[in-house]
Amino acid sequence: MEEAIMDFNQKQLQILDTAERLFAMRGFDGASVRDIAQEADVNIAMISYYFGSKDRLIESIFLSRVMDVKRSLDELVKNKELAPLEKIYRLIDMFVAKITDRPSFCRIMVRAQATQEGVATELIMEVKKQMYDMIKKLFSEGQKKGVFNNHVDPLMMVNTLVGTTNHMIISEKFLRKLWNMEATQDEKFRLTLKEKISAHLKNLFKVVLTNEC
Numbered sequence: 016m017e018e019a020i021m022d023f024n025q026k027q028l029q030i031l032d033t034a035e036r037l038f039a040m041r042g043f044d045g046a047s048v049r050d051i052a053q054e055a056d057v058n059i060a061m062i063s064y065y066f067g068s069k070d071r072l073i074e075s076i077f078l079s080r081v082m083d084v085k086r087s088l089d090e091l092v093k094n095k096e097l098a099p100l101e102k103i104y105r106l107i108d109m110f111v112a113k114i115t116d117r118p119s120f121c122r123i124m125v126r127a128q129a130t131q132e133g134v135a136t137e138l139i140m141e142v143k144k145q146m147y148d149m150i151k152k153l154f155s156e157g158q159k160k161g162v163f164n165n166h167v168d169p170l171m172m173v174n175t176l177v178g179t180t181n182h183m184i185i186s187e188k189f190l191r192k193l194w195n196m197e198a199t200q201d202e203k204f205r206l207t208l209k210e211k212i213s214a215h216l217k218n219l220f221k222v223v224l225t226n227e228c
Contacts, residue, residue: 023079027065030055035076039119042126043073073123077138080120084113088149092156099157100221106153107176107216114180115209121184147173154224163224172223176216183212 023031033055037046048069052059066072087109091102114121127136150169157163183190187204191197196204 023075026057026061027075028079030057030062030065030072031076031079034072035117035119035123038073038076039122039126043069043123048072074138076120076123077142080113080117081142084110085145085149088146092149092152099153099160099162100224102153102156103220103224104217106150107220108213110176111180111209111212111216115184115205115212118184118187121181125181125185143173143177146177150176157224164226167224172220175219179216180212183208 030051034046034051037051037054040046041050048059048062051072052062055062062072066075088106091097091105094102097105124139127139147169150173154163154167154169154172158165158167187208190208191199191204194207196207199207
């Protein structure tokens with residue numbers, strides 16, 4: 016995936032938001048460029064001019080959604096002030112917030128991983144590899160300082176972070192019913208969702224990282 020940070024103009028962001036929503040609803044193959052153009056109120060030529068192809072369009076969605084996550088991870092790794100466990104807490108808060116704020120993107124990720132087909136699958140693999148490498152560095156720092164145990168599997172922890180968050184988001188209808196929040200506004204529901212996911216993951220990570228298992 017391209018490393019440079021891309022600055023999208025307002026029209027490009029409009030196209031990306033529309034494409035993200037349609038890919039989440041219909042799948043990558045089920046949403047055509049014509050569908051996206053119609054929903055975004057632009058012509059097909061404009062999409063071709065900005066993005067070239069549908070593959071490049073979904074790659075741009077991933078780039079726009081993921082680059083700020085990568086920047087945040089870079090900052091955490093380089094931060095000399097925070098304790099190792101506090102860095103993990105910051106990581107959890109950041110990841111959960113960004114994913115819950117973009118439920119359509121979450122659904123694209125889940126759908127692509129379920130089918131194991133298409134360009135989105137390759138992009139997800141690259142994103143998860145980058146997250147794995149960054150989180151491994153955070154764990155290694157804590158282990159060198161003697162505050163994290165030495166038997167933690169970074170891959171399993173990444174899967175726990177991503178899998179738990181994704182599963183909770185795609186279970187929105189069930190959770191609203193379970194928590195008696197069926198009539199609750201989206202913003203308030205998502206705030207509750209963020210708080211519950213973050214609190215659970217922090218407790219879980221603390222136990223796994225600081226206790227011998």
